Amino acid sequence: MMTREENDRLCRIGPGTPMGALFRRYWMPIALAEKLPEPGGAPRHERLLGQDFVVFRSQQGKVGVLDELCMHRGASLVLGRVEDCGIRCLYHGWKFGTDGEILDIMNMPPGKRPPKLKANAYPVVEAGGIIWTYLGPAEKQPPFPHWQYLDVPDTHRVVMRVDSHYNWVQATEGGLDSSHVSILHTNGARPGWLGQSTDQVGAFDDTGPQLELEETEFGYHYAAFRRPARPGEPENCRIVPFVMPSGRIIPGGALQGASNATLVLEIPLDDEHTATYSVRYSSKPVDPAERHRETGFDDPEIYSFEDNKLKMSRGDYKQNRAIMATNFSGLRGIATEDAAIATSQGPIYDRSTEHLIASDMAVVRFRRRLLDSVDDMERGGDPVGVQADHRLIQAIDAPRPAGAHWRTLIPSHRVSAVDQAAE
Ligand code: FES
Ligand SMILES: [Fe+2]
Structure with a gap:
């Protein structure tokens, strides 16, 4: 549990705030x-x-x-x-x-x-x-982060921006919270949830994944393990990088087919408003209409492409309760479901009242990583990851390797330009 003071230190990013100073050190x-x-x-x-x-x-x-x-x-x-x-x-x-x-x-x-x-x-x-x-001090300007998505042709990516009325921490925590995927996103992740179809049973039918986490020079990797769909098969392993200060890469996999990934950056517009930039990228062309449909933002009642604004407020989540016998959330699309939850937590959620369990491990570590980095900065250090080589950061959805640690699935794990230079 956090105190209100810690919550404020984590969430507020305006000029003169400690977290604001940290954000101003990144592009x-x-x-x-x-x-x-x-x-x-x-x-x-x-x-x-x-x-x-x-x-x-x-x-x-x-x-x-x-x-x-x-x-x-x-x-x-x-x-x-x-x-x-x-x-x-x-x-x-x-x-x-x-x-x-x-x-x-x-x-x-x-x-x-x-x-x-x-x-x-x-x-x-x-x-x-x-x-x-880059809004920070000129003498501290870091190299421009070369994300992997920059290396695919324009036709192989779809970039979206969604402006919403909630604090950036809520949005970032939602993205690092593996256990909600099989629950909030039941419609997309567990289409056989009503038991009509057994051939659709997949890894996401396990609603209680086991988590492991290791810190990296850019933030951390967490690995979520889910029971196999059929006995004798390997567990499913999803490795997601959290990239300081508010980024992540979601691996393609059970939800989207294995050849793509999605970079998501939760960018604070101010303390109560966030712009979520997402980039779906692939080794193959990505169809914008399909991507928009998947998010649910192709619905003009929910989102406006004109001004990139989410049309949702507390008390008006665009939820259709009439369809909830067969539609778990009553909401349309994965991103719409995430947005509804973050909106429902209010403009700045007060974490002093929550009750955490083991499945919240990645959320807790995210807070720690940010707050520790702010403390380091105040002692004159540099924030975590400003010098990281973003080309090496990737996500993966794969069977758990037999007889090997999960980190072997990501060869760049813990190997960074900074580390190599120091060797
Ligand atoms: S306010 Fe005078 S030139 Fe801009
Ligand atoms: Fe989600």
Whole structure:
């Protein structure tokens, strides 16, 4: 159990908070690249870690991320004019480059030199359908994380963003909680749950998986073991990496077929709002319509592709109780089920009232890893995983290997660029 103080230390990420300082040491997604399709197109307001930004694509095609409010007298640059290599504030015409350089000041007499100032601008990398930024101290900027999904062609991945009204910890914990999969997601994971069909019985029919966990340089790996569908067969083993500060990779497997994986990053917009970025990627082409259907977000009652917002609130979960005799959750789609649970826990869940059991091991370790890392930072250390080689991070769903440890399924386990360099 956590105290309320610990809960606040874990959940709050605004400027000046300990966890906010930790998040600011990693590269973060700030927008989907498809939302800024045209050079010189409309700028966007984006929120990240409790701060407001303008994100724009200059006429030269370069993306800029600046503080939303103009450094002169605070007009929103979202109203601004996007010009050749920058953005011009509508109020008095100050023009800023994508690097924050002041390029022009219209309300100054000719011949006067502009003051030696620079707007707050943040480093940007556009990669794999996402615009990423780094909000932390310049001298601490880590290498850009090269996730495995960046190496597949555009047609082999589907990137989604879902903005919701709950704290990022709820979302992250849900993703690391293996035992809920066979229960909340009964419809998808155990389609034979009513007993009509025995040939659909699979590993997910075991609702009480055994968990093991090992820390890694990027966070940890947990392995969930489920009883085999038929006697004599090996147990099923699902290894999921938790990647600091709020990422995970879900292996394809019983649910989706073995050739894919899904990267999920729970990005705090502020203390009470989260943007879930998910990337389904595969060695084969991925059909966007199929992916949208699987999540349940193809239903316009539940989700809007226009503004990426989840249309759900406490008291309006879009649950259909009339179908629950044959539909376990009464909700449509796996991601919708997860979103309903996180919404139901409230804007910031108070963990001082919960009752944990052994199956919550991965959730408990996630909290510990984050809070320990914040403590380390306060003593002058670096947060866990900022230097990790993300190319090596993978997930797996496979039969438990006979006579070998589960970690042999992931050859990169505990082997990191940092470790290798130290050897
Ligand atoms: S407030 Fe932006 S130029 Fe004056
Ligand atoms: Fe889930």
